[in-house]
Amino acid sequence: MSVDILYKQIAAFYRSLADENRLSILMNLSAGAKTVSEIVEQTGLSQPLVSHHLKELKNGLIVRTERKSSFVFYELTEPSIVELLRLTNQLVVELSEKSRSVFTSGEMPALPFPMMMKKMSKIMNQALKEKQK
Amino acid sequence: MSVDILYKQIAAFYRSLADENRLSILMNLSAGAKTVSEIVEQTGLSQPLVSHHLKELKNGLIVRTERKSSFVFYELTEPSIVELLRLTNQLVVELSEKSRSVFTSGEMPALPFPMMMKKMSKIMNQALKEKQK
């Protein structure tokens, strides 16, 4: 596969995550499958807006749907996506502390990073075993 | 810190990565610091466009600059960002294979994921130790 196409795909994936409201929705789904109504209620967003963002996430292969009677349940296609979010969270905190330290210069906060990575690796492996069944 | 603000920050971070050309630039920088001209040459993008994207990346705290005589060198603020890209790459491949298998139904490709995670963890830890010096 050409590198350009790969960049395009990765960019598209990041674009799916590059929205405040979609992140809110994803964190909601991290606990398990939910209906649109539940997501609307828990995020405080309007129903059409939630539907729109869910569509984006579905296009990005990040969530999938399952209809049960009159309800449509949305769930993560891959649980490890949540771990990616956590990793990113840590990285963002990291980067902002680093940039701040340019000015404060001297402090060096404790880094939960290594431990987090270990845990993440574990969860990832587990998710993949789960998948191979 | 409020959760909403956190989502906003993470979304902004992803937005910095959510562009094909910026990914191309970042992969170029993964080998080390480079001048704008070098990036222009190696990506094939116009100079103002490269400058624009570098500005975005700098706002996102992903790169930083250092002036040396008449040249401006750009470099990654955190080498582990490249590892995040690799992880994402794997995840995207993963997701697209998964979605394809909905149709082909039966194949289950070998997953380099666990090994990758292990390597990534190692690199991350190393980068962090480096930082604490």
Next chain:
DNA sequence: TTAACGCATCAATAAATATTTATGTGTTAA
């Protein structure tokens, strides 16, 4: 000081994206 080079910025345009309001579609229960 002037010319050449490296890079940033500005103005203009095009394109993509988020959001709202209104409406349509499918499902269930009366």
Next chain:
DNA sequence: TTAACACATAAATATTTATTGATGCGTTAA
């Protein structure tokens, strides 16, 4: 079949973002 509910979609608007071409600003070398 009709009413109510859950969700999707369409139309309209506002905002953001990518890209280009022209120009400005700082640095170096003549």
